[in-house]
Every structure is written in structure tokens, then in C-alpha cells.
Amino acid sequence: MIPEPQLSRLYQEVILDHNRNPRNFKEIPNPTQYSHGYNPLCGDDYHLYLVIDESGVIADAGFMGSGCAISKSSASIMTTLIKGKTVSEIAALKDNFLEFMTQAPLPASAKSAVGRMAMFEGVREFPIRVKCATLIWHALADALKDYSSGHKSTGGI
Amino acid sequence: MDRQKILEVERIRKDFPILGQTMNGRPLVYLDNAATTQKPVSVIRRMHDFYETEYATVHRAVYTLSQNATRECDLVREKCRKYLNAKNNSEIIFVRGATEAMNLVAFGYGRKFLKAGDEIIVSNLEHHANIVPWQQLCLEKNLTLRVIPINDQGELLMDEYKKLLNCKTKVVAVTHVSNALGTINPVREITRLAHDAGAVVLIDGAQAVPHLKVDLQEIDCDFYCFSGHKVYGPTGVGVLYGKLRHLEAMDPYQFGGEMIEMVTYEKTTFTRPPLKFEAGTPPIAPIVGLGPALDYVGRLGIDRIEAYEHELLIAATRRLSEVPGLKIIGQAREKGAIISFTIGDIHPHDIGTILDQEGIAIRTGHHCAQPVMRRFNIPATARASFSFYNTQDEIDRLVKGLEKVQEIFR
Numbered sequence A: 001m002i003p004e005p006q007l008s009r010l011y012q013e014v015i016l017d018h019n020r021n022p023r024n025f026k027e028i029p030n031p032t033q034y035s036h037g038y039n040p041l042c043g044d045d046y047h048l049y050l051v052i053d054e055s056g057v058i059a060d061a062g063f064m065g066s067g068c069a070i071s072k073s074s075a076s077i078m079t080t081l082i083k084g085k086t087v088s089e090i091a092a093l094k095d096n097f098l099e100f101m102t103q104a105p106l107p108a109s110a111k112s113a114v115g116r117m118a119m120f121e122g123v124r125e126f127p128i129r130v131k132c133a134t135l136i137w138h139a140l141a142d143a144l145k146d147y148s149s150g151h152k153s154t155g156g157i
Numbered sequence B: 001m002d003r004q005k006i007l008e009v010e011r012i013r014k015d016f017p018i019l020g021q022t023m024n025g026r027p028l029v030y031l032d033n034a035a036t037t038q039k040p041v042s043v044i045r046r047m048h049d050f051y052e053t054e055y056a057t058v059h060r061a062v063y064t065l066s067q068n069a070t071r072e073c074d075l076v077r078e079k080c081r082k083y084l085n086a087k088n089n090s091e092i093i094f095v096r097g098a099t100e101a102m103n104l105v106a107f108g109y110g111r112k113f114l115k116a117g118d119e120i121i122v123s124n125l126e127h128h129a130n131i132v133p134w135q136q137l138c139l140e141k142n143l144t145l146r147v148i149p150i151n152d153q154g155e156l157l158m159d160e161y162k163k164l165l166n167c168k169t170k171v172v173a174v175t176h177v178s179n180a181l182g183t184i185n186p187v188r189e190i191t192r193l194a195h196d197a198g199a200v201v202l203i204d205g206a207q208a209v210p211h212l213k214v215d216l217q218e219i220d221c222d223f224y225c226f227s228g229h230k231v232y233g234p235t236g237v238g239v240l241y242g243k244l245r246h247l248e249a250m251d252p253y254q255f256g257g258e259m260i261e262m263v264t265y266e267k268t269t270f271t272r273p274p275l276k277f278e279a280g281t282p283p284i285a286p287i288v289g290l291g292p293a294l295d296y297v298g299r300l301g302i303d304r305i306e307a308y309e310h311e312l313l314i315a316a317t318r319r320l321s322e323v324p325g326l327k328i329i330g331q332a333r334e335k336g337a338i339i340s341f342t343i344g345d346i347h348p349h350d351i352g353t354i355l356d357q358e359g360i361a362i363r364t365g366h367h368c369a370q371p372v373m374r375r376f377n378i379p380a381t382a383r384a385s386f387s388f389y390n391t392q393d394e395i396d397r398l399v400k401g402l403e404k405v406q407e408i409f410r
């Protein structure tokens, strides 16, 4: 049997706050990067907009759409975390977070590698909800895929 | 009158072992009956015994064990015929479930008899299983798919339906009861109008057969289907009913063993219905298990089930309407015991997780009916769907669970 999960560890106050008042909940008209994250199973559906400046720093990030408290707060917190960071920094953060959500058992180092996203640890006790927490991060990976390939192709000319 | 006799629910519950379990530390409240129903001991035992002492292949073998298995399957075919009030056992085809049945009609009938420019009508209430096969057929054959719209209560707009019907309409495929909203459609009227326009009618009975009386002579549709697992039987078996003359005219839908008369490398002749549509070794034990499931429902009496579930629907609708912020999606006058709802902007997924911690199983999502969700401009709903084994106490538990949801999301 799955160990008894704790609701209070899933719906923490900070998570609920980001669900109520999502940060960077906005469409950015001319994003340099865009992606669409959709989970057909539960209908979580988000658009992610990034503005990356010439030095490869996330100048702005926004998201729009609808979904559950876990997916929305994850998106909200993600946007606050990635702003001001470089593309390679957030790519590493994304990898760390996806590992953090899916690795079992959880190595002690994994927690410190994800910063404030560590509050999503309780979601791990609800396996069916893990994809809610990771949806926007997969969307981030998609958005960045464009960025790296875009750079490669311009670099190749 | 039979209807007046009340169901002894506490006794009935003892027939369903799983209902005595606890889930996350609380007595299980199972409210996902529209997805699938739990099984009575009689079904579980029958399949167990069959495997232990009676199992063999069907149709082909000369030995007694196989002949018995064949006979058991035939008896269930006869039970299904009676249950639906079909005329002839040859009109009862065993399939894997409603999904396969609808694919069979789309590709067994539609592919043969429809031609470019023809039209197919479905409704805005359909399960994906009654949309996608038709849509694929439309792509393949250049047909047009038309959709009967619904009103804000979730009822079909019959006047719009009449306007959609014309001489190009060849198939009308509509659900008897909506799995997403509970709406009971006027299938007899739908069929009559379609027949007047010269179209054949397929009714998806997946949500009807377990909960209301189905009389195919009265409805007069050309095809009807249901899934065994939603009527307290096993998974892996369902029934497609088709009027014999259609079944005879149609092409087989799959090819292989059991469905042939004569095979040479040049040519194969097919056997007659129903076996014409039952290629391969069928799900023998599930077919056998479907028998006691229909017997069980028959013993309780479908009239009494209908009356009792209607009481549950009325009570649950009243209690849920009192929950602040709760909005019931689908308020048809004719409705089965299915309640789809949203609570403010709390996502159904969150509602589902919190109720689960209270031991309450409800469904959240689009219920394989995305066009319904789109019609109401919502991504998903929470859905409680009831059966004769549910109780007023369980409605209480549901309401208390929803109060907890609101506490967390206050």
C-alpha cells in the first residue's frame, strides 16, 4: 500500500497563496519564447511566455491558463524564480526540480538544489499529482528548446 | 406495485465486498459508478468457479467441456436479448465494450453504406467513443458530422435536431444517458424522427442499461450498445445490438477465426450474425460473468432501482445546492443519478484529492466528453455518480468532504 499521504503537506499555505494570487499571471505580447503545456488527463492548460535578452538572461516571464492549485502555484513560483537568471541556470534548475519530484528515494542534496520549489515535496506523496507540479516545468523545457535550437541555427549561418 | 417495494440497501451492500473496505482510514464511499460499477459476489464467484471447473474454448471443440462453455455463453446471449427486449439472439453481439460496439457500427455499417456528401448526426452530449469513430469515418469518406446542440440545462435542442435532419442524413448516433451531465435523452422520439428522414440510429446505452428500463422494441433504434462493467459485470465484455437485417447486410469489422464459413486463399465466406462480428476467441469468462450481473439487477428490479436512484439524485441535488459556491452543471428535467459540479474557482482535481483523503471516490476531469466541457466553458468538473448501493449517509459524507475542501481553500 502507498503510505498515508498528508493533505497538509500538499496544500501548504504558500502554495494556496500562489494559487489564490498567482504571480506573473499575464500574457506577454511579444515573447522571445513561448510554449503551451497541456495535460489532457486533468485539463491543466497553461501558456508560458518568456522574454530572454541578448545576454541570455530571463528579463520577463508570464503564464496564463487554468488548472489545479498545484499546477498553478508551481507555475507562479517558477516564474518568480527564473526571472533574472540565465538560460543555463534555469535549465539546471528545471532538471533539478524534475529529479526532485520523481527520484525515489530522495537524495538529501536534491532538496537544496531546488530552492523554494522544495515546498512541493509533499506532492510526492500523491503520485497522481506529481505531473501537476511538473507540467509548467516541462513547458519551460519546451520553451527553451526553441531558444537553444534558434541559437544554433543562427550560429550556423 | 413492484415500484413501491423499497430496496434493502444495507443488505444489498453486503453483496458487494469492496463496499465494506476503508480507504485512507475511512469507510469507502464509492461515487464513480458512471465510470465503472463494483461487482456483487455472485459475479465474482461465477467467474471464479467457471475458471476453476468449467473453463474451455467455445464453438470449435467436440469435447464436453467446450460444449458446456459454449452453452454458458449462449445462455448469457439469451439473457442479454431478454434484458434489452431484442427479438432474436442473433441480434446480440458480444464485443469488448461500448467503445468497440460504436467502432463496429461506424466501420462495419458506415464504411459500407455511406458515401461522400452523406451526413452523420451526433449530439453535444456524446462520450468521445461516440464522436471520434464517426469523425475518423468522415475524414476517410468525406462525410459531414453535424452536432445537435444543448441548452444551459444540458438538454438536447430537439427543434435544432429536426432542422439538422435531411435526406443526406444517413446515421444518427446519440447517447441514451449523458455520462458527463446525467441528461436522459428522448431516444424514442430521436429515433422516430431519424427514421422519418431515412437514417439509421445508434443509441449509446452505456449509462442507461444499469439504471433504467431499456426496451428496444419501444425505442426501435437500429443499433444499441452497453458495457458489462458498468452494469455490475466484468470488464472486457459488452453488447452491441443490431437489427438483424442490418447485421446481415453489413461487412464484418474484424477478420479471423470464428467468423468464417469457408476459407481458401482466394476467397472467404463469412458466417452469419452474431458470429460474423465475433472474430477470434471471445472473452469467455467475462461473458459468463455478465450473466449473474444482469440477474442481480433483474432481481432487484430495474423499476425499483430507477426509483431509488432518483431519490438519491433529488436528495444529493438538494444537499449539494446548499454548499456555498457549488454549481451543478446539467440540470435536465429528465436526469439519471449523475451530478457534475464545480465549486467557485477550486479546480476539480483539488476537490478529488481532498475527498479521496476522506475515503470518497468521485471523478474529476472532462469525463471523456470535452465538447460538453467546452459548451459550458469549463475545463473540467467534479462528478458524483450514484448506484443503488449508495446511501443518504454517503451523501452526508460527500457534503462534509466538500466542506473540508472549502476550509482548505477558504
Ligand SMILES: Cc1ncc(COP(=O)(O)O)c(C=O)c1O
Pocket: B034, B035, B096, B097, B098, B099, B100, B127, B129, B130, B175, B177, B178, B179, B204, B206, B207, B227, B368
Ligand atoms: C456514455 C458512454 N459511452 C461510452 C463509454 C465507453 O465505454 P467503455 O469504455 O466501457 O467502452 C462510456 C464509458 O465511459 C460512457 O459513459
